[in-house]
Amino acid sequence: MKEIAILGSTGSIGTQALEVIRLHPDLFHAQVLAAHGNVELLLKQAHEFNPSAIVITDKDAGEKFKSSYNGSAEVYIGDGTLEKAAVRDDVDIVLVSVVGINGLLPTLEAIRAGKEIALANKETLVAGGALVIEEAKKHHTLIRPVDSEHSAIFQCLLGQDIKKIHKLILTSSGGPFLGKTREDLENVSLSDALKHPTWHMGQKVTLDSATMFNKGLEVIEAHWLFGVDYDDIDVVIQPQSIIHSMVEYIDGSIIAQMGNPDMRLPIQFAFTYPKRMETPSHEFMDWKKLSAIKILQPDYKVFRSLKLAYQAGKAGGDMTTVFNAANEEAIKAFIRSEIKFLSIFDVVEEVLDNWDVHDIHSIEDVISADKNARIASASAIQRFKC
Numbered sequence: 594m595k596e597i598a599i600l601g602s603t604g605s606i607g608t609q610a611l612e613v614i615r616l617h618p619d620l621f622h623a624q625v626l627a628a629h630g631n632v633e634l635l636l637k638q639a640h641e642f643n644p645s646a647i648v649i650t651d652k653d654a655g656e657k658f659k660s661s662y663n664g665s666a667e668v669y670i671g672d673g674t675l676e677k678a679a680v681r682d683d684v685d686i687v688l689v690s691v692v693g694i695n696g697l698l699p700t701l702e703a704i705r706a707g708k709e710i711a712l713a714n715k716e717t718l719v720a721g722g723a724l725v726i727e728e729a730k731k732h733h734t735l736i737r738p739v740d741s742e743h744s745a746i747f748q749c750l751l752g753q754d755i756k757k758i759h760k761l762i763l764t765s766s767g768g769p770f771l772g773k774t775r776e777d778l779e780n781v782s783l784s785d786a787l788k789h790p791t792w793h794m795g796q797k798v799t800l801d802s803a804t805m806f807n808k809g810l811e812v813i814e815a816h817w818l819f820g821v822d823y824d825d826i827d828v829v830i831q832p833q834s835i836i837h838s839m840v841e842y843i844d845g846s847i848i849a850q851m852g853n854p855d856m857r858l859p860i861q862f863a864f865t866y867p868k869r870m871e872t873p874s875h876e877f878m879d880w881k882k883l884s885a886i887k888i889l890q891p892d893y894k895v896f897r898s899l900k901l902a903y904q905a906g907k908a909g910g911d912m913t914t915v916f917n918a919a920n921e922e923a924i925k926a927f928i929r930s931e932i933k934f935l936s937i938f939d940v941v942e943e944v945l946d947n948w949d950v951h952d953i954h955s956i957e958d959v960i961s962a963d964k965n966a967r968i969a970s971a972s973a974i975q976r977f978k979c
């Protein structure tokens with residue numbers, strides 16, 4: 594029986610992780626449930642899964658939760674509590690499925706405490722990849738990726754020599770705006786941007802897919818997870834989201850991981866690794882219905898996000914921390930209708946262009962770069978206000 598801490602239990606990944614746990618009650622138990630403010634769902638989850646600890650990072654929501662909860666779990670409320678719950682002695686696996694930079698500190702602490710790590714939160718590696726990977730090496734922790742592309746690559750690497758990689762090929766659906774011109778995107782709305790063609794996900798990652806900043810974040814995530822140079826990581830568009838990613842080896846052989854889009858697979862594989870288990874109710878591929886697997890090239894002119902990601906990654910130091918922070922702030926401004934969709938690219942580009950890169954030596958360096966980049970983003974947002 595593996596005891597699992599689900600950081601972000603009320604989100605898209607968190608609820609699917611609970612589905613996996615529900616389907617395998619003999620293998621897994623949700624020991625910690627953690628959320629920010631969704632008290633109603635957290636109460637239901639607490640009732641069903643009977644965890645030993647519950648985290649609510651928003652203080653008001655925490656008080657509201659406590660006034661209705663009559664179970665026996667220890668309840669943690671407020672800032673810094675994800676870290677405390679993640680390192681509990683009664684936890685084996687920590688699934689990091691909160692959104693944004695909130696994943697960074699609990700991931701670092703969980704690694705230091707010797708936990709098994711299932712990492713869905715890509716922002717953690719984009720903001721603090723150097724520190725996380727250094728810590729993972731120090732503690733002999735093999736981070737198990739949950740992000741579908743990285744889980745795919747992780748699977749394509751099983752039994753292989755990582756030194757024999759020629760290229761990693763990340764696939765992208767292309768998002769809801771595949772094939773659109775800049776003119777087409779001039780006035781797109783939040784609801785247009787939230788219509789992802791193949792995946793049902795949380796709001797932030799869905800918007801990142803629409804801008805293709807998601808793929809930019811994932812290129813950086815792949816660099817840190819697999820130790821591959823940016824020049825050896827390619828992106829192709831696979832609009833059906835059937836090929837989840839590929840590894841090309843030095844002999845020209847390409848190994849792909851495929852399947853119908855279903856996040857329960859990478860979540861479950863991160864829990865059962867190195868074993869595989871049945872994923873109940875998974876819709877298996879119907880080869881009779883599939884007449885072609887499409888591959889297209891990304892449009893780097895419309896989706897400047899990809900070019901910016903490679904630039905930030907190659908610049909190194911705190912540049913990817915800044916890339917992540919500027920993107921998070923620009924997305925929030927778009928959600929608040931302060932900037933137009935295309936200005937998400939402008940804001941991130943301006944912040945990166947005006948940033949002097951500094952080395953990262955400690956978590957304080959990351960926190961400071963993140964904070965200052967958000968201040969710089971706020972001024973850029975003012976300039977691009979609609």
Ligand SMILES: NC(=O)C1=CN([C@@H]2O[C@H](COP(=O)(O)OP(=O)(O)OC[C@H]3O[C@@H](n4cnc5c(N)ncnc54)[C@H](OP(=O)(O)O)[C@@H]3O)[C@@H](O)[C@H]2O)C=CC1
Nearest residue numbers: 601603604605606628629630631691692713714794795798
């Ligand atoms: N959804 C997907 O299919 C995929 C997601 N990912 C990555 O996984 C991560 C989670 O994505 P997703 O599940 O879609 O996101 P959601 O927005 O659906 O869920 C986010 C979760 O994080 C919690 N949360 C939000 N803010 C905070 C905070 N400040 N402190 C602590 N917890 C917080 C939310 O709690 P509450 O509900 O209470 O606000 C919720 O449980 C992201 O990094 C995303 O990029 C990667 C691949 C696929």
Ligand SMILES: CC(=O)[C@@H](O)[C@H](O)COP(=O)(O)O
Nearest residue numbers: 740741765766767768802807
């Ligand atoms: C499911 C998953 O891993 C997402 O990150 C997904 O890849 C987003 O789709 P895009 O390929 O459109 O960014």
Ligand SMILES: [Mn+2]
Nearest residue numbers: 740741742811
């Ligand atoms: Mn992904």
